[in-house]
Amino acid sequence: MDKWLWHARVVKARTSAAELVESGHVRVNGVRETSPGHAIKVGDVLTIALDRTVRVLKVIAFNERRGDAASARVLYEELGEGKRN
Template structure:
């Protein structure tokens, strides 16, 4: 069975731009392999479940193939398959963000003007 370092696989599968960035994220505990924290030198093989907490919610993928080289995105996508639970969670989060109110709408009139600040000061007794 062919195995490869976790940081190298994440780099080849285009989850991270560099191997060192992948190693840093693994060190911070943002990448799990089969539900357990991993180190950058941990070897992954086909059928391993890798959870990458890059966005909210985390992306869970099943390793399908191993590659030592970083290729185009179309080839990198063939190295893994996202789990149905992960896809459903991502779609739910996207729908929640779409339906959430725009935070900027809470500020109806924007910042107070100089006149407004004077009135506020008079009301507060300054």
């Protein structure tokens, strides 16, 4: 999961992705996940608490390596975004 978050450019570094997951800020299909190595699949919905916002992303693809912003954007569908309380 941390690798996908990094490839999708949700975070700037893979270590940041791992820390985000380990600290409980990521849910997979509504269930909190704390293992950075947790396998995700196409169709999974990730709810990610970032700073003061929440992003809801549906996984639609994977990449072998991290690319530019345009190639990262094809990895997911943005389902929602809002402010945290």
